Amino acid sequence: DVKVTQSSRYLVKRTGEKVFLECVQDMDHENMFWYRQDPGLGLRLIYFSYDVKMKEKGDIPEGYSVSREKKERFSLILESASTNQTSMYLCASSPSGTAQRTDTQYFGPGTRLTVL
Amino acid sequence: RKEVEQDPGPFNVPEGATVAFNCTYSNSASQSFFWYRQDCRKEPKLLMSVYSSGNEDGRFTAQLNRASQYISLLIRDSKLSDSATYLCVVNGGGSYIPTFGRGTSLIVHP
Numbered sequence: 001d002v003k004v005t006q007s008s009r010y011l012v013k014r015t016g017e018k019v020f021l022e023c024v025q026d027m028d029h030e031n032m033f034w035y036r037q038d039p040g041l042g043l044r045l046i047y048f049s050y051d052v053k054m055k056e057k058g059d060i061p062e063g064y065s066v067s068r069e070k071k072e073r074f075s076l077i078l079e080s081a082s083t084n085q086t087s088m089y090l091c092a093s094s095p096s097g098t099a100q101r102t103d104t105q106y107f108g109p110g111t112r113l114t115v116l
Numbered sequence: 117r118k119e120v121e122q123d124p125g126p127f128n129v130p131e132g133a134t135v136a137f138n139c140t141y142s143n144s145a146s147q148s149f150f151w152y153r154q155d156c157r158k159e160p161k162l163l164m165s166v167y168s169s170g171n172e173d174g175r176f177t178a179q180l181n182r183a184s185q186y187i188s189l190l191i192r193d194s195k196l197s198d199s200a201t202y203l204c205v206v207n208g209g210g211s212y213i214p215t216f217g218r219g220t221s222l223i224v225h226p
């Protein structure tokens with residue numbers, strides 16, 4: 001069974017703090033994703049990585065950065081947390097795909113981040 | 117990236133009913149299609165892939181209509197446990213990045 005784990009289920013931070021969210025997958029997947037999910041807005045892609053040290057911006061990268069130093073680990077960094085970054089953050093991974101197809105995504109349990 | 121659209125619902129149905137959801141997509145070059153299920157406060161999980169020839173898994177049937185650019189999900193004999201949000205996902209068409217619909221909420225009541 002594919003397992004995607006996230007470092008915290010719940011996190012409370014203060015405005016201006018630097019926040020690290022970590023995601024680890026154990027199935028040697030090439031692709032990893034960070035999303036945020038807000039009521040009424042669905043899943044929105046923040047960043048995507050298709051290989052170690054490679055990253056692409058998603059739909060809403062502003063205020064976020066990412067790091068992928070090892071294949072199994074993809075970190076999301078909030079450089080200076082703000083209240084509008086309060087959200088559910090979901091990490092996902094998938095096996096390699098061509099530009100025409102991408103395989104099934106497997107999601108972690110999510111981190112509910114509250115910024116006060 | 118192009119869009120994927122779903123009726124947000126909620127679809128409120130009694131146990132035993134048959135219910136169908138559609139999802140339209142705008143990128144005609146899309147190659148692969150999925151339905152995910154998301155329970156309240158949980159992560160999305162793959163429900164089923166959608167093949168050109170259709171796909172059936174027990175009470176669930178998914179179909180693809182390329183000409184009209186939509187996929188559908190049919191649930192027969194609804195159970196209380198089917199209550200969830202159903203997310204449509206469309207992949208490919210020149211991008212590694214899958215596109216998610218905003219989801220359709222289903223509530224099955226006794």
